[in-house]
Amino acid sequence: MSASDEEIHALVRQEAGDCLQRMESNLLALESGAGGSAEVDAILRDAHSVKGSSAMIGWQEPAALANAIEERMERARESGAVPSETIDPLLRAVDALGRAVNGEEGVAAPLVEELAGLAAEDGASRSDAPTKGGSPTKDAQETGSPSRPTAERAPTIRVDAAKVDRMLDAVGETALYHRRLEHALGETVHDGRQVSEELDAGERLLGELQESVVQMRTLPLSTITSPFPRAIRDLASAEGKQAELTITGADTQLDRTILDGISETIVHLLRNSVAHGIEPPAEREATGKPPAGRVDLRAHQRGGMVAIEVADDGRGVSAEVLARVGEGGSLVDLLAETGFSTAEELTEVAGRGVGLDAVKRSVESLGGGLEVQSEPGRGTEVTLLLPLTLALMRVLLFERGSQPFALPMTSVGRVVAVTDTTSLGNRPSIEIEGRVVALSHLGELVGGAAKLPERAPAIVVESLGRRLAVACDELLGEEEVVIKSLGAVLSGLPGYLGAAILGDGRIALVLDPNHLLKAPAEAAAMDRPEETSEQPAAQVLVVDDQFSARELQRSILEVAGYRVEVARDGREALRRIAEMPHLDLVLTDVQMPEMDGFELLEAIRADEERASLPVVIVTTLSDEASRKRGAEVGADAYVVKNEFDQEALLETIERLVGR
Amino acid sequence: MSGVHVRVRVAAEHYALPVEQVLEVADLGEITPVPGSPPQIAGVRNLRGQVIPLIALASMLGLAGDEPSRIVVAESAELRAGLIVDEVLDVVELPPASEQVESDYLLGAHLVDGELIGALDLGAVLLPIGSQRASA
Numbered sequence: 001m002s003a004s005d006e007e008i009h010a011l012v013r014q015e016a017g018d019c020l021q022r023m024e025s026n027l028l029a030l031e032s033g034a035g036g037s038a039e040v041d042a043i044l045r046d047a048h049s050v051k052g053s054s055a056m057i058g059w060q061e062p063a064a065l066a067n068a069i070e071e072r073m074e075r076a077r078e079s080g081a082v083p084s085e086t087i088d089p090l091l092r093a094v095d096a097l098g099r100a101v102n103g104e105e106g107v108a109a110p111l112v113e114e115l116a117g118l119a120a121e122d123g124a125s126r127s128d129a130p131t132k133g134g135s136p137t138k139d140a141q142e143t144g145s146p147s148r149p150t151a152e153r154a155p156t157i158r159v160d161a162a163k164v165d166r167m168l169d170a171v172g173e174t175a176l177y178h179r180r181l182e183h184a185l186g187e188t189v190h191d192g193r194q195v196s197e198e199l200d201a202g203e204r205l206l207g208e209l210q211e212s213v214v215q216m217r218t219l220p221l222s223t224i225t226s227p228f229p230r231a232i233r234d235l236a237s238a239e240g241k242q243a244e245l246t247i248t249g250a251d252t253q254l255d256r257t258i259l260d261g262i263s264e265t266i267v268h269l270l271r272n273s274v275a276h277g278i279e280p281p282a283e284r285e286a287t288g289k290p291p292a293g294r295v296d297l298r299a300h301q302r303g304g305m306v307a308i309e310v311a312d313d314g315r316g317v318s319a320e321v322l323a324r325v326g327e328g329g330s331l332v333d334l335l336a337e338t339g340f341s342t343a344e345e346l347t348e349v350a351g352r353g354v355g356l357d358a359v360k361r362s363v364e365s366l367g368g369g370l371e372v373q374s375e376p377g378r379g380t381e382v383t384l385l386l387p388l389t390l391a392l393m394r395v396l397l398f399e400r401g402s403q404p405f406a407l408p409m410t411s412v413g414r415v416v417a418v419t420d421t422t423s424l425g426n427r428p429s430i431e432i433e434g435r436v437v438a439l440s441h442l443g444e445l446v447g448g449a450a451k452l453p454e455r456a457p458a459i460v461v462e463s464l465g466r467r468l469a470v471a472c473d474e475l476l477g478e479e480e481v482v483i484k485s486l487g488a489v490l491s492g493l494p495g496y497l498g499a500a501i502l503g504d505g506r507i508a509l510v511l512d513p514n515h516l517l518k519a520p521a522e523a524a525a526m527d528r529p530e531e532t533s534e535q536p537a538a539q540v541l542v543v544d545d546q547f548s549a550r551e552l553q554r555s556i557l558e559v560a561g562y563r564v565e566v567a568r569d570g571r572e573a574l575r576r577i578a579e580m581p582h583l584d585l586v587l588t589d590v591q592m593p594e595m596d597g598f599e600l601l602e603a604i605r606a607d608e609e610r611a612s613l614p615v616v617i618v619t620t621l622s623d624e625a626s627r628k629r630g631a632e633v634g635a636d637a638y639v640v641k642n643e644f645d646q647e648a649l650l651e652t653i654e655r656l657v658g659r
Numbered sequence: 660m661s662g663v664h665v666r667v668r669v670a671a672e673h674y675a676l677p678v679e680q681v682l683e684v685a686d687l688g689e690i691t692p693v694p695g696s697p698p699q700i701a702g703v704r705n706l707r708g709q710v711i712p713l714i715a716l717a718s719m720l721g722l723a724g725d726e727p728s729r730i731v732v733a734e735s736a737e738l739r740a741g742l743i744v745d746e747v748l749d750v751v752e753l754p755p756a757s758e759q760v761e762s763d764y765l766l767g768a769h770l771v772d773g774e775l776i777g778a779l780d781l782g783a784v785l786l787p788i789g790s791q792r793a794s795a
Contacts, residue, residue, distance in 0.1 A: 169708030488738045489712045499710045507691040
């Protein structure tokens with residue numbers, strides 16, 4: 001998003017403006033004799049921060065000039081005096097810096113040179129007292145540029161957020177009346193060319209107005225994330241580790257007030273990931289992980305909240321810690337216990353927890369929540385849940401049962417026409433590019449069982465690696481809308497991200513794709529006998545010699561609510577099976593060292609006690625002979641990896657496990 | 660409680676809300692149903708650019724034969740919703756709601772000229788739906 005670059009530049013500019021203003025008044029204080037070493041230090045700090053932020057976004061000229069000012073002040077600090085004749089060039093340098101950060105070119109270089117010259121002279125003739133009487137002051141005032149940076153930087157004001165919200169409501173309503181006016185005039189005015197031009201201009205302005213008001217409240221997460229990848233790499237190498245940061249969802253919009261409060265917390269979590277999560281390369285390789293650790297920073301909307309996840313593939317918490325969680329309480333509470341998190345020894349063992357109490361407090365003070373998931377040896381994921389007060393979102397609008405609904409564009413894969421539906425299990429499905437995708441007619445949500453039109457459009461919703469086709473009556477198109485909360489009374493209702501008021505005044509409910517993808521499974525569970533909810537999650541053993549395949553299947557199954565164990569080959573699998581009396585299903589690859597999948601299957605079928613254990617073969621072997629061999633040795637299902645479809649696999653497993 | 664109240668009618672019954680908790684009275688408008696919400700939530704409505712939830716008082720109070728025509732926008736402890744009523748009768752000074760009534764949504768009843776007027780407990784009426792389910 002190029003807009004976010006603009007945002008960053010504006011922020012740097014604004015920040016630099018504050019620094020420059022302080023530098024100027026501190027310089028003036030020094031000149032008047034009222035200032036001392038505190039002012040010198042303050043100028044140093046401000047010059048340093050302008051240098052840093054300019055350099056970060058690649059503004060060479062301002063960075064160089066700020067550096068020159070910094071060097072000059074450094075010298076002043078060492079010598080314990082600011083020669084009065086240097087004040088004037090410094091003031092001019094501050095002015096030039098103000099112009100430079102606002103994009104004026106060529107203003108920095110002459111002053112960099114001048115300040116460098118002063119610095120050279122200074123060593124030889126540092127004579128004067130820090131300040132002298134009236135005449136230099138006068139000089140400075142005469143020669144100083146009339147345009148102080150304060151005149152160039154955008155002034156800021158503080159406004160009550162509720163007032164901005166009211167303004168936004170009013171803008172939306174104005175747009176609505178504008179449309180009504182347009183409609184009314186269209187009927188009465190015949191020679192309406194000029195009228196319609198005026199109306200169009202008004203509409204454009206209203207759009208701009210709406211966007212500016214939203215921007216008063218929100219900024220994308222990317223505003224604060226740009227320095228992170230570099231910082232992580234540096235931090236890791238300082239610790240003798242390798243780590244790479246991947247950021248997704250950086251364009252997620254957050255309330256400014258929340259963004260301000262959350263930056264430090266995210267940095268804290270990222271540091272934790274590198275310092276305590278990611279292992280040194282040798283340790284990682286010994287456990288079969290790539291030498292470079294992975295740190296993910298992900299942001300997305302979840303329900304009416306924004307979730308920001310910091311995940312690493314490091315060592316995770318220790319088994320002892322998890323055992324303590326098992327005794328009661330949650331991992332996050334345990335890790336956030338002050339005593340726990342500050343105990344040096346324990347955090348070493350935990351691999352986590354440093355300052356998590358502070359993180360929890362900070363998130364809760366913003367009205368959010370904190371979740372932590374961790375597994376020994378596999379990594380840790382910390383999720384910050386932040387309230388979403390307001391956001392602009394691109395959505396796909398559609399109609400079902402003559403009511404408009406919206407889905408975030410980020411979750412929409414494609415749109416297909418529903419022609420044939422097949423039935424997989426009890427659920428209707430459609431075939432898309434040879435893959436079976438479950439079809440929902442929004443019945444669970446909308447309730448209305450109104451019949452769908454012929455060749456109804458179906459929106460393929462994708463999120464967290466799952467897919468679902470949602471059929472509707474009609475597509476209304478793509479639009480950028482302001483998402484509003486459904487209000488505190490309805491805040492506990494799952495399934496909605498919020499509501500959007502459309503151009504014609506109607507309300508479109510914005511569906512939460514994550515809930516939609518979860519809902520059919522829940523609905524299906526409700527259809528089954530009641531005892532199912534009492535039963536522990538079904539246990540599945542995944543057998544594959546390939547690490548990535550194993551982990552992929554593990555994650556798919558875990559997301560679907562299964563307990564998963566893994567084995568690397570047939571022989572290890574047999575050992576694991578012997579240890580797991582309550583195993584419900586085996587998912588096995590064919591080609592593996594030691595003992596292959598067919599041999600494993602034969603061994604299972606030969607064991608009297610386990611002969612009926614469901615076994616699904618998942619393999620790249622798609623030839624007839626292999627399929628036949630699979631059937632002969634007693635496979636309950638044969639899934640070819642190339643045709644691999646999560647939904648279909650999960651359906652198959654669900655059917656075989658029989659719950 | 661005594662004081663100035665807005666008196667409303669739902670089906671054949673009369674109810675009262677303290678005037679300080681009433682923000683405005685509006686037409687029913689276009690109601691957008693919110694699938695998945697409990698029956699007492701009629702939906703949401705666009706009120707001058709704001710999305711506000713609408714509560715079907717009749718359904719909440721278990722009354723039949725109502726003819727919704729107006730909403731009374733009420734607020735309690737930062738929770739706001741439009742209450743759907745058949746008619747807004749008047750704004751009157753009522754004596755304390757001293758009569759006992761068996762209802763989760765009423766604080767009691769005001770007795771005026773031999774007629775009972777239910778004193779709506781807005782804290783209970785406007786309870787966020789998740790917490791309502793827990794207490795049910």
